[in-house]
Amino acid sequence: MASYTFKGGVHIPNLYLVKKPEVRQVAPPEQVVLPLQQRVGGKQKPCVKVGDKVLTGQVIAKTLGKYPTYMHASISGVVLAIEKHPIPHPSGIDGVCIVIDSDGRDKWIEIEKCDQDFLRCAPSKVIQRIREAGIVGMGGAGFPTHIKISNAQGAQTLIVNATECEPDIMCDDALMQHYPREIIRGVEVLMHGCGARKAIIAIENDKQEAFNSLLMYNFNEHIEIVQIPTKYTSGAEKILIKTLLDIEIPSGEFASDYGVLCQNVGTVKAIYDAVIDNKPLISRIVTVTGSAVKEPRNYEARLGTSFASVVAQSKPNNNLHQIRMGGMMMGVDVPSVQYSICKTTNCIFVNNATLKPSTQSCIRCGQCNEVCPVGLLPQQLFWYAKSENMDRAMDYNLRDCIECRCCDIVCPSHIPLAQYFSFAKALYYKQTKEKQKTDIARERFEFKEFRVERNKTERAEMMARKKEELKKKMAEDKTQKDKIAQAVARVKNKGVLRK
Template sequence: MRRLYGFPGGVHPPEHKTESSGRPIAPAPLPARLVVPLLQHIGNPAKPVVQPGQKVLKGELIGKADGYISVSVHAPTSGTVRAVEPHPVPHPSGLPALCVVIEADGEERWVEKTPIDYLHLDPSEVRNRLRDMGLAGLGGAVFPTYVKLNPIPERSVPTLVLNGCECEPWITCDDRLMQERAPSIVAGARIMRHLLDAREVIVAIEDNKAEAIAAMREACRDTDFEVVVVPTLYPSGSGKQLIQLLTGREVPSGGRSTDVGVQVFNVGTAHALDRAVNHGEPLISRIVTVTGNVRRPQNFEAPLGMPLAELVTLAGTPREDTTGYIMGGPMMGFDLNSDQVPVVKAMNCVIARSERLFPPLPLPLPCIRCTRCAQVCPVRLQPQDLYWFARAKNFGKAQEHNLFDCIECGCCAYVCPSHIPLVDYYRFAKSEIWAREREKKAADRARERHEFRLQRLEREKKERAEKLAQKAVASKDTAAMPNPDAQAKRAAIQAAIERARAKQAGIEPRNVSQLPPDKLKEIQEIEARRAKLREAMQKQPGDTP
């Protein structure tokens, strides 16, 4: 039996799991219209590759990955692309994002499915295929899966952890997935193990999921995978805390799990990986818990892009006192601005809010320095100090106190007797620091471009001066050298002048030598007078001759 090490802090809020965990996963009916965002993952949004009016098949590529941290997006059903335009999406900012709007034809015609022979292909090629199939983490972070399956050469990953803890209240999608599709999860874990070359595989499940534990143990019977039951304590499902709980190794500040030889994946990601590799199906749907102030809480397998309003009605008509919806759990989730946003890869749960279930918080009071927030912090931070620094906009001090180690679990705000929204202050400080870093990078790039331009102008000026100097030297050398061609040219010009003079006198050049002496003398006198006249005109150009 594996020894558990625990982690500091943590809380145990009301679970609210039984409301939705007792019913099986139900397939959501196909909506008439789907709005598929091109950014459903961490990193760069996918680039649209379809145009309005284009016919698409189910699973067909509609957005291609752009950059290293990015994955592709696919059509959740067959139909016609009606628009590629901004649309409201589930995000704390409430800002719209570029989406592909598809009108379903109801035929559900699949694109040709191509499974991946991962055992006989180069691992790099397998990862690229997974990138093209749109796989991203389904535990909430939606980090591109193919990147996490790419081990750094100098850092081995001997331990692979499948995260089935699902510690956040109200959410049960992973619980039902493990109960109903455990063999698929195990198949996905085999693929992960092969690509990472991991020596051991651990499946971690909280002790409040007895049916899931039994199903996963049965599926792992013929493997060397170890199913470990961990105590129910929030946030045991956070990657760094789970690693510390299972191995006793603590991820260093600012580091990653691979720094201690561990990689963590959600069980939903393993299931999606099995569908992609063994069945050739891109990620076009996910399981979503619909719970809270609804009549029949349940888990649904919903196509990506399905309008939230249609998904919620599957759990019964919303009650009259519903005041809004939360995406995710009550600890780390956020309020949605509209029920017209689509289902996305990060949407593991939708909670219908009401004042009965979620009473309004009292107005925040001044901090009393009780240190309860520090006692429950799973990262050993000093939340009260971070609060003061963030409130005073002293972001440098906040960074010195390891602000970015905060996982925003909400434990500090949950126990605060003054009802201070501490996590909101930390998010504000992080966003301001990121914004200033972006501005600094932009200013640095502008300065570099300006300096490069000045260097280029100076270089071009120097090159022009050198070319002019070389040309002047060449001209001087040419003038000093006798030039037969120039002498011949001058002689030809002089001869042409003589012919012109003779012509003006009415005499052809060939007859000049034949004239009598008196006639020749007369012509010479005329030419002399003309010469004197021209000379006088040159001396007094303003006078009339």
């Protein structure tokens, strides 16, 4: 068996591991709050209004722009409001949400059946079904799945990312143990959709039960299931591709450019639901864990269910809490549990509030350089980011930083390096945008000057040409010349007479 590994990265122990593979089903809530702002692709437009009755699975909002996506009602009931609520978005701002009050029936809309044998459907029909089911990358990126598949048409290899990667998140592990048959079938659907002849499902080697479950249901010789070392950041797309296929994807290029399509295992299960079971994406598995909960657990909850109602089932203590959405490494701190579960919510951390250690000066130990999984020099980057020397930071490939925080956690001076890099990238792109704006304004001004100057020259040339033509014409006009001579003579004679 091949031994898959990669340079850099860190081993992080699981501290608050969910002990049982159980997935507790959360009953459809009395109310759901569904944000219109998507992680990628802008805001969706509601296709319902306040007071409308909706059924579970009904389309209630969509975008038709560059990245068209659909949102469905996750319960049946009445649209209570379309108004601003706190949304689980890294920006931390409020966003417009559709609020549905349950009618207690959870009555599904009738969805047109797709041909059960998906292999007879054209790949374009499979992609269309995925689009209409509102599926986005469920590993956290939230990129519309149908776009990713369309861009990877003709891919040779499909990689299913089942690494989970960050410590303590167990939602994909639970998913694989509960739905192995659906996942294998979902992989086949996806292979048909993108045209890949081969698929590799990559699982970290601490998820033995999940690995066994998938092996038991895999009868397809074109699907390989492999174990990779449990090391953070094994699940980052380019790192996973390098680990499995030894393909190095350069900065600014994409997996699809190299005949590879990468999809998260949760997304694959959602694809199965959409294409085989004709169900849109209206629920997901979420891990609730952390130092402040007595019963860390996985829950399957409808989208729009409040964090608070799910967290309450894990019995949090009464201390002051720090809430984090997503993993401890790449998640986002949020002020409270007033948010609702969305398509990319894989984990809710509830920790006892603690003081962060104070930041000290860099001692140039070089430990950060050792662990960077993309081969950057965080120590150098830090100096340039801190002094806002963006050009030098870019020379050191700042744009390739995946903000994984490996450098942060080994830094003995507790410098929040990834935060600096995130800020520096934002500043660079802002400056570049502003520079582009200034360049455009300057070019416009210069073009205007050039136009005025060119008009002047053209006018002068035209006048000179006309004068020349006139002269020529006059020279050729003999009669005219004579008339002039006679006139001159007359004038002269008059002058003589006067004398």
